[in-house]
Amino acid sequence: MTDYKNTLFLPQTPFAMKANLREREPQILKYWQEKRVYNRLREKAKGREKFILHVGPPYANGHIHVGHAFNFILKDIVIRIQQLLGKDSPMVPGWDCHGLPIEWKVEEAYRAKGKSKEEVSLTEFRAECRDFAAKWVDIQREEFKRLGLLWDWDHPYLTMDYAAEAATIEKLLDFLKDGSLYRGIKPVLWSVVEKTALAEAEVEYEDKSSTFVYVRFPVVVSLGIRALINASVIIWTTTPWTLPGNRAISYGREISYGLYRIEEITEDSQAIRGEKVLIATERVSSFAESVGIKKFTLLHTLKEPDLVGSQVRHPLHQQGYDFPVPLIAGDHVTTEAGTGFVHTAPGHGLEDFDVCKIHGIEVPETVAEDGSYYDHVPLFAGQHIFKADKAILEALQQAGALMKEGRVVHSYPHSWRSKAPLIYRTTSQWFISMEKNHLRQKAQEAIETVQWIPSQAKNRIRGMIETKPDWCISRQRAWGVPIALFVDKRTGKPLHDPAVNQRILEAVYQEGADAWFASPPERFLGESHDPQHFEQVRDILDVWFDAGSTQYFVLEKRPELEFPASLYLEGSDQHRGWFQSSLLIGCVTRGKAPYKAVLTHGFTVDEQGRKMSKSIGNTLAPEKIIDTLGAEILRLWVVGCDFLDDLRIGPSILKHQEDIYRRYRNTLRYLLGALAGFQEAEILSEEQMPELERWVLHRLYQLQQAFVETSKNYELQGFYSELHAFCAVDLSAFYFDIRKDVLYCDEVSSLRRRATRTVMDAVFRGLVHWLSPVLCFTTEEAWQARYGEERDSLQLETLPDFPDAWLNLELAKRIDRIREQRRLITGALEQARSQGLVGSSLQAEVLLYDPENKLVPNVDFTEFAIVSKVTVIRDVPPASSWQLPEMADLGIIVQQAPGEKCQRCWRVLEEVGQQQHSDICQRCDEAVNGLASAQE
Structure with a gap:
């Protein structure tokens, strides 16, 4: 018996079965850098139709997390797909370098040393913030690179660059020219820990256990029913600390109220037999059960006319709160909870503020920036509001006003940085009017011109714009772009002088925003304005204004980019953040949205759907995943997610992605082995091929079309699921299985073997290109294993040409029947x-x-x-x-x-x-x- 092994045409390839991604991926990154692949791609793509994905700036304040990894990998995949489709798609990364997240980290370092930022000069503190941000930009840059992102890392944009700071101020001045910028007093979400106003996008809602109270407000004036005198309006609130700021009680115009006499109570009830209380009729049963009333009698039913002009006393009127408290109509009052009457503190709520403004009621200042009551607040001066419940309840008890106390768990706003609960606090802030010059209407019209993915995202941002109050853009912090304005002390209006504005912009372009804080006002005001008559504003801008202004100093200023961008791609929380601020700035400065399409994705959670949390111990650092599995597994995970939903990740999910990766790698390895020594002279035309080969060409054509079509709506999961099935079912379990005999045993010149190798060449080219946006390292490795130095980097390629003639639906039906049999x-x-x-x-x-x-x-x-x-x-x-x-x-x-x-x-x-x-x-x-x- 002869040994015929050496006569077989067995696969030969340097493409290893074992991926060894930890070592191999950095080698490929080095290869891309040494070959200047990004720059050469830009040169090769010059003149093509542009596709611009504008990268939203992450905060430069810590290591990247798995949410960053998902977002940036998804962006990279989208861009690589567009480049395969023949577009010019430069990628300019950027960082958000200002604001509370960075300032907070620097303050934490101060606190660890027992220091306070007040101990150093403002310019010194800002310099430390700048250094801190610069350090993390460099760290994050390397972490993002390791994910396989082929971007312009040598020329990122930074919001703290001098030119960027000046450009941001320039956009602010556009709102000044527009007339929509003003300073006003309104309630804003306030962090008593960070001592600043916060934007809605900086807020997260968490469950909080709060004290609730039912409180009596005795009626002292009634122009309707005289029997109301000596009765009490009952309110319910979960924020007893706001009672010192109470100035009115609101009722609903359409709500029916009842005057009830309490007849019987439980043993532990703080209600009083015989007392009369005023409650919404819909709420009386739940109220009675809560406060321990066993029996009550309805004395009168009242509607709005019976309440008009009525007044109650503040429950602490004998302790310094001796002012009238009117009953006023408010559209915000409902009977969903409470008593149908709403305790109204205009300094601590948007609706409270608005209804009091309508009725001409004063807005008192009760709480300082650190959360303590001002010295002029009776009884509670100097106490911190979050520690004042006990003192307030004792005062209410002594005054005979407390009817019930308890605890309730409810959703409550918290600072996403300090995790501390927030309050509404009425302060002097800078706002952009949503009504002036029809900004709200312009934004709503611009929304209709944008492709929103998913489509329901349009309804979300449209609803936010419809109800959005005037945009509060000021922050009482140190690290950021200043609101570089002067206010005329004589008129209270901001100065709008083109010469002053130009001097400000020139200084910031040359020296950065520090110039505003370090320079005397005379430098900017010049000889035309007396500094004695002007206040130099010291507040800084909301960082979302910085981020929204990137459309100007990145999209418009960078020659390789263009306005508007083809796509913005971020998490769905950016409907109230970057998408919104960019939209408003675009509508004022350019009259349209800065993006043609917006794609949003969900948030990373663990395999059980729980939010990532260090306390639970379910967080996954991208660095650890890469060190053990390789970046390719993370990239596969991204396209394996339905990104419109929560993005689940964990050990079993990553193990599944490893299995998928192994299938792709083995498929490429088999093709490379089968194509060893392949020459163009072997190639056969479609007409010369057996029907099985012509069917494979048909499938390649279908996949190419699916690749192109799904790219329009970014349906990546669907395409890559189909591609994996093609590799596992159509190729490995069917075509490869059948043609292995031909490859190994037929003589070199046989038509069957030539047809097989011709088709496998096409399969390799299709797979390596379709997979390259996702498995960028592995496909580059496979490309080099096949072509070596003969061909340039795969990253410079566009899709191969798979002609329409390959489509053969009749043949596909025939092969389907053959496979069934x-x-x-x-x-x-x-x-x-x-x-x-x-x-x-x-x-x-x-x-x-x-x-x-x-x-x-x-x-x-x-x-x-x-x-x-x-x-x-x-x-x-x-x-x-x-x-x-x-x-x-x-x-x-x-x-x-x-x-x-x-x-x-x-x-x-x-x-x-x-x-x-x-x-x-x-x-x-x-x-x-x-x-x-x-x-x-």
Whole structure:
């Protein structure tokens, strides 16, 4: 017996089975850098249609987390897809370098040393913030690079660059010119820990346990029903600390109220038998149950006219709160909770402020910036509001005003940075009017011009714009772009002098925003204005204004970019953050949205759907995932997610992605091995190929079209799921399985082998390009394994040309029928193997019973079923045959194939022994002889 192993055309490739991504990925990153691949891609793409994905700036204040990894990988995949489609898609990264997240970290370092930022000068503190941000920009840059992001890392944008700070002030001045910028007094979300106003986008809602109270407000004036005198209006509140700021009680115009006399109470109730209380009729039952009232009598039913002009006393009127408290109508009052009457403190609520403004009621100042009551607040001066509940409850108890106290858990706003609860506090702030010059209307119209993905995102941002109050853009902090304005002390209005504005901009362009804080006002005011008459504003801008202004100093100023961007892509929380601020700035400065499309995704959670939390211990650092599994697994995870929903990640999910990766890698490795030494001279035209090869070309064409179509709506999960199925089912379990014999055993010049290799070349080119946006490292490795120095980096490629002629729907239907009937044969073979009748399928002869000619005509089932012989019998299948219910008219009998085993291809054939080489078949004999002749 001869050893024929060396006569087989076995796969040969340097592309290793073991990925070893930890070591290999950094090598490829180095290769891209050394070859200047990003720069050369820009040169090659010059003149093409642009696709600009504007990168939202992350905060430069810590290591990247898995949410960053998802967002930035998704952006990278989208851009790589657009470049494959033939677009010019430069990627300019950027960082948000100002604001509370960075300032807070620097303050934490001060506190750790027992210091306060007040101990250093403002410019020194700002310099430390700048250094801190610069350090983290460098750290994050390397962490993002490691994810495989091929971006312009040498030329990012930073919001703290001098030119960026000046450009941001320039956009602020556009609002000044527009007339929509003003200083006013309104309630804003305030952090007593960070001592500044916060934007809605800096707020997260968490459950909080609060004290609730039912409180009596005695009626002292009633212009309607006299019986109200000596009754009490009952209010319910979960913020007792706001009671010192109470100035009114609001009622609903359409709500029915009742005057009730309490008849019987429980033993522990603080209600009083015989007292009269005023409650919404819809709320009386739940109120009575809560405060321990067993029986009550309705004395009068009241509507709005009966309440107009009524006044109550503040429950602490004898302790310094001796002012009238009117009952006023408010549209915000409901009967969903409480008593139907709303305690109204205009300094601590938007609706309270608005309703008091309508009725001309003063807005008192009760709480200082640090959360303590001002010295002029009776009883509670100097106390911190979050520690004042006990003192307030004691005062209410002593005054006979407390009817019930308890605890309630409810959703409450917290600072996303300090995690401390927030309050509404009325202060002097700078606002951009949503109504002046129809900004709200312009924004709503601009929303309609944008493609929103998912489509319901349009409703979300439209609803936010419809209800958005005037935009509070001022912050009482140190690190940020200043609101570089002067206010005329004589008029209270901001100074709008082009010459002053120009001097401000020139100084900031040259010296950065520090120039505003370090320079005397005379430098900017010049000789035309007396500094004694002007206040220099010291507040800084909301960082969302900084981020929204990037459309100007990045999209418009960078020559490789353009306005508007093709796409903004961020988490869905940015509807109230970057998407919104960018929209408003774009509408004022350019009259339109700065983006043509907006794509939003969900948030990362663990495998059980829980929010990532260090206290739970379910966080996953990208660095650790990369160190153990490689960045490719993270990139695969991204396209494996339905990004419109929560993004689940954990060990089992990553293990599943490893399995998918292994399938892709093995597919590429098999193709590379099969294509060893492939020459253009081998290529056959489609017309010269067997139908199985023409079917594979049809599938390649379909996948190419799917790739293009799904890219329009960024349906990545659907496409890559289909691509994985193609590799696992169409290729590995079907085409590769069938054609392995041809590849290994046919002679080099056989048409079948040439057709197979021609098609595998097309499959390789398709796969390596479609996978390159996701498996950027692995596909680059595969590309180099095949072409070496002959071809440039895969990153410089566009999609291969798969012609329309490859589409063949009729052939696809035929192959589908063949595969169905093949399944009948493979099922019978599995049974025969389990019974020990045959080992390899090549030991089998299949008797295929087909009495009604249901078999697909002109098919070599020997080839498709990978058996040595198929005999078709036009007779009814015997009872012992293998059948499937869906193909009951066909039956299979498996038996040992007649003949001897070919020692080269392992088929069992009767012709073995009749050739020059007595232990192989005719085909193998010709192949061996051909090799011998070639070697001579």
